[in-house]
Amino acid sequence: MINKKAAKDEQGHKSKIFQYEVKKIKKLLPKIFVIGLITQTTAFLFFLFIGKYEEHGKLFSSFIGLISLSTTLTICILSIVGAVFIRKLIVHLYIGNQRARMFLFPIKRSQLFLTKNVSFFLIFLLGSIFSLIVSFIFELLLYAIFNDLQSLSMIVFVHSILIKITCCLLLCSIITLSEIVAVRMQSETVTIITAVINIIGVSNIVVLGALNYTILTFILSVFIALIIGMTLITFTQRIEKTEIL
Numbered sequence: 001m002i003n004k005k006a007a008k009d010e011q012g013h014k015s016k017i018f019q020y021e022v023k024k025i026k027k028l029l030p031k032i033f034v035i036g037l038i039t040q041t042t043a044f045l046f047f048l049f050i051g052k053y054e055e056h057g058k059l060f061s062s063f064i065g066l067i068s069l070s071t072t073l074t075i076c077i078l079s080i081v082g083a084v085f086i087r088k089l090i091v092h093l094y095i096g097n098q099r100a101r102m103f104l105f106p107i108k109r110s111q112l113f114l115t116k117n118v119s120f121f122l123i124f125l126l127g128s129i130f131s132l133i134v135s136f137i138f139e140l141l142l143y144a145i146f147n148d149l150q151s152l153s154m155i156v157f158v159h160s161i162l163i164k165i166t167c168c169l170l171l172c173s174i175i176t177l178s179e180i181v182a183v184r185m186q187s188e189t190v191t192i193i194t195a196v197i198n199i200i201g202v203s204n205i206v207v208l209g210a211l212n213y214t215i216l217t218f219i220l221s222v223f224i225a226l227i228i229g230m231t232l233i234t235f236t237q238r239i240e241k242t243e244i245l
Helices: 001-054 063-089 097-101 108-144 154-184 187-211 212-238
Strands: none
Touching: 001 097, 001 108, 001 187, 063 108, 063 187, 097 154, 108 154, 108 212, 154 187, 187 212
């Protein structure tokens, strides 16, 4: 009976903490949306003009090539933005003596860390997805103005959506890995550094892979996201065993 009551109380605490975290982080939603929308639309228009007035082959002339380039640039920007936000909202709380504050919550340390991450990525991914969806409408309109819209088949449409989903998965992977490395090394600065390094490694693969091997790149991004997600869950156990010296 006592165990059931304790479990119920803990579940109640988890729910309240999750609601609190979401309420705190959702203030960033408009910023994420605006940054993503402006970057994506501007990048698409820029590459569209390059492809219109200069001969650069398939990368700048095809709709999929334009989507691949502009979305990759957007993800690079959002990765830096996400690294900055997660450093401020989560990473710094698990570095040095700041960790003592986290140990005072009425739930397990690992569950608190996971709850903070779930709430953060829920809001961040929501803002990113909304920005990519809205920008996609603008991209279709812009492409229709400067090119022949009839050249866009259903296959091109599906591949474009897959490219955006691929980039969202890699976006979460980059930010998550940056967070894990930063907390592991006990350095806030490492969050940004790791994000930049990951961006350099991922961007070229996304541009070329998404353009020529869209489905394969999508499958690879799912695989990477699953590995990073499992790594985060495993890392929460390290948080559980952390001690303040």
